[in-house]
Amino acid sequence: xxxxxxxxxxxxxxxxxxxxxxxxxxxxxxxxxxxxxxxxxxxxxxxxxxxxxxxxxxxxxxxxxxxxxxxxxxxxxxxxxxxxxxxxxxxxxxxxxxxxxxxxxxxxxxxxxxxxxxxxxxxxxxxxxxxxxxxxxxxxxxxxxxxxxxxxxxxxxxxxxxxxxxxxxxxxxxxxxxxxxxxxxxxxxxxxxxxxxxxxxxxxxxxxxxxxxxxxxxxxxxxxxxxxxxxxxxxxxxxxxxxxxxxxxxxxxxxxxxxxxxxxxxxxxxxxxxxxxxxxxxxxxxxxxxxxxxxxxxxxxxxxxxxxxxxxxxxxxxxxxxxxxxxxxxxxx
Amino acid sequence: xxxxxxxxxxxxxxxxxxxxxxxxxxxxxxxxxxxxxxxxxxxxxxxxxxxxxxxxxxxxxxxxxxxxxxxxxxxxxxxxxxxxxxxxxxxxxxxxxxxxxxxxxxxxxxxxxxxxxxxxxxxxxxxxxxxxxxxxxxxxxxxxxxxxxxxxxxxxxxxxxxxxxxxxxxxxxxxxxxxxxxxxxxxxxxxxxxxxxxxxxxxxxxxxxxxxxxxxxxxxxxxxxxxxxxxxxxxxxxxxxxxxxxxxxxxxxxxxxxxxxxxxxxxxxxxxxxxxxxxxxxxxxxxxxxxxx
Numbered sequence: 001x002x003x004x005x006x007x008x009x010x011x012x013x014x015x016x017x018x019x020x021x022x023x024x025x026x027x028x029x030x031x032x033x034x035x036x037x038x039x040x041x042x043x044x045x046x047x048x049x050x051x052x053x054x055x056x057x058x059x060x061x062x063x064x065x066x067x068x069x070x071x072x073x074x075x076x077x078x079x080x081x082x083x084x085x086x087x088x089x090x091x092x093x094x095x096x097x098x099x100x101x102x103x104x105x106x107x108x109x110x111x112x113x114x115x116x117x118x119x120x121x122x123x124x125x126x127x128x129x130x131x132x133x134x135x136x137x138x139x140x141x142x143x144x145x146x147x148x149x150x151x152x153x154x155x156x157x158x159x160x161x162x163x164x165x166x167x168x169x170x171x172x173x174x175x176x177x178x179x180x181x182x183x184x185x186x187x188x189x190x191x192x193x194x195x196x197x198x199x200x201x202x203x204x205x206x207x208x209x210x211x212x213x214x215x216x217x218x219x220x221x222x223x224x225x226x227x228x229x230x231x232x233x234x235x236x237x238x239x240x241x242x243x244x245x246x247x248x249x250x251x252x253x254x255x256x257x258x259x260x261x262x263x264x265x266x267x268x269x270x271x272x273x274x275x276x277x278x279x280x281x282x283x284x285x286x287x288x289x290x291x292x293x294x295x296x297x298x299x300x301x302x303x304x305x306x307x308x309x310x311x312x313x314x315x316x317x318x319x320x321x322x323x324x325x326x327x328x329x330x331x332x333x
Numbered sequence: 334x335x336x337x338x339x340x341x342x343x344x345x346x347x348x349x350x351x352x353x354x355x356x357x358x359x360x361x362x363x364x365x366x367x368x369x370x371x372x373x374x375x376x377x378x379x380x381x382x383x384x385x386x387x388x389x390x391x392x393x394x395x396x397x398x399x400x401x402x403x404x405x406x407x408x409x410x411x412x413x414x415x416x417x418x419x420x421x422x423x424x425x426x427x428x429x430x431x432x433x434x435x436x437x438x439x440x441x442x443x444x445x446x447x448x449x450x451x452x453x454x455x456x457x458x459x460x461x462x463x464x465x466x467x468x469x470x471x472x473x474x475x476x477x478x479x480x481x482x483x484x485x486x487x488x489x490x491x492x493x494x495x496x497x498x499x500x501x502x503x504x505x506x507x508x509x510x511x512x513x514x515x516x517x518x519x520x521x522x523x524x525x526x527x528x529x530x531x532x533x534x535x536x537x538x539x540x541x542x543x544x545x546x547x548x549x550x551x552x553x554x555x556x557x558x559x560x561x562x563x564x565x566x567x568x569x570x571x572x573x574x575x576x577x578x579x580x581x582x583x584x585x586x587x588x589x590x591x592x593x594x595x596x597x598x599x600x601x602x603x604x605x606x607x608x609x610x611x612x613x614x615x616x617x618x619x620x621x622x623x624x625x626x
Binding site (some may be wrong): 039041043044046047049050051052053054056057058060061062063064065068075107121124125127129131133136137138139140141142144145147148149150153154155157158160161162163164167197200201204205207208252256258260263266267284287288291292297300301304305307308309311315 | 355359361362365366369370372373375376379386388389391435436439440442443446447448449450452455458459462464465466467469470471472473474475476477479492493495496497498503513527528532553556557559560564569575578579581583590593594596597598600601604608612615616619620
């Protein structure tokens with residue numbers, strides 16, 4: 001766990017301490033020079049699949065995508081440079097603004113709820129009792145199947161008109177919205193429920209963090225008369241803040257990229273995959289529609305770059321904010 | 334203070350307190366479990382119900398179980414047998430696992446065990462791709478594969494796996510390999526082993542847990558993948574289980590909820606089987622690197 005955190009903080013930090021390489025230009029014995037050249041060749045050979053993938057499937061496409069973002073491109077005619085037109089069209093498009101709104105709402109409501117559920121259940125499970133491993137595995141299972149088309153289909157049925165959620169809502173709150181998946185306002189909450197249901201993955205990470213909090217801290221606090229809430233606030237939370245940071249970062253970035261479940265749950269008859277009145281038009285759904293249904297490759301690339309910028313901005317803000325609330329231990333244990 | 338020193342009464346009271354606490358704990362955990370398992374149990378019950386009863390009734394289990402929903406699947410979807418979708422998905426999943434195990438472990442070995450020029454820079458780039466949203470690459474990769482005439486083949490879905498594009502697994506393996514004692518390499522070097530021998534005969538066997546975790550996650554991710562096949566495959570006989578299920582949903586609509594749910598459950602079986610067999614590896618892998626399922 002600690003290793004993960006440290007590497008995320010300082011990505012370039014290499015492995016275990018090694019002998020410092022002699023500075024460039026100094027004359028090395030011939031054998032050492034041969035050895036160093038040998039290491040470079042071996043490193044290059046072992047890295048070659050990754051390097052090819054990086055150039056062909058990551059770096060190259062990113063540059064191409066940046067270029068497409070400033071062109072009109074339908075895949076069959078050559079891309080035509082149109083400057084910032086894609087961006088002006090995007091910002092002026094009410095459907096694009098709607099997709100931003102839907103996605104932000106999904107991220108802002110869904111991620112905290114999911115993490116709260118994950119932390120709450122992790123605190124519940126974090127006791128030495130028989131059956132802990134069983135519950136942990138059972139709660140984790142939805143994270144593995146939650147992104148599948150299968151669960152999206154089941155979800156659509158559970159949240160449809162007259163099904164259990166609709167009936168409960170009518171009986172308990174006297175509200176009849178005709179099933180969440182059929183209502184423009186409510187459909188997004190069925191997707192939020194689906195992401196919260198997958199709280200198991202961050203829960204496992206929280207549990208790993210909770211296990212590393214030294215018992216003595218709690219015992220000392222108890223002697224000082226600190227109650228449960230004080231202990232949670234002053235000991236548990238600061239001690240697991242690196243894990244909390246990691247979960248917030250990962251879950252936020254993932255939330256921005258929701259696609260399959262929205263596409264299936266929102267997909268109705270008539271080929272509209274974005275829910276009633278675009279109620280579940282998440283960002284990547286609209287990107288898919290523009291790119292692959294309307295063949296607007298240039299516009300879709302511009303949209304993708306806006307998504308990248310948004311994710312980069314959120315990541316940067318989170319990394320900047322961690323100075324204020326994330327406590328890393330001084331001495332590495 | 335040991336419990337013996339407190340006498341039999343105190344011991345009994347402590348046991349009672351512990352018993353009550355344990356009961357409350359199990360009660361709380363079971364309540365969460367009920368919420369978590371509800372959708373799946375509802376789906377299992379629903380797959381044995383006639384269509385009218387699935388949405389209309391609040392009962393978890395059918396009044397009179399029927400197997401028509403499963404039997405109906407034997408006709409296939411749009412004249413294509415279910416087994417075709419399964420063998421397509423299986424081919425892609427196994428192909429992905431092989432690719433990830435080879436390419437990611439090679440890259441990880443270089444990062445963890447070879448001192449070559451530019452290693453730190455490449456490692457930083459690799460970590461950078463960890464957080465990169467896949468959608469930025471979606472359009473240009475599609476354009477690339479389209480120009481190469483590879484649409485409607487499995488190449489776009491597999492190529493990245495053989496080129497170590499899944500940085501998460503590289504990262505997981507690097508973390509693991511760094512913790513192996515350096516003396517092993519040095520001893521092997523003195524015996525005249527090259528990097529390839531050390532990688533194959535020493536490091537890989539010791540990395541088994543990381544390899545197993547990567548393999549299972551790769552299999553499940555490939556099995557669940559929807560966007561990739563949706564974009565690259567257009568011939569229904571090449572469809573994966575996910576796409577077949579989506580086609581089924583579009584075709585049947587609400588008229589055949591039973592069949593859809595039955596098919597959904599069958600599609601989940603391999604993932605659930607992997608989970609039951611390897612849950613330790615999955616959860617430990619998650620806990621050490623925060624992998625997403």
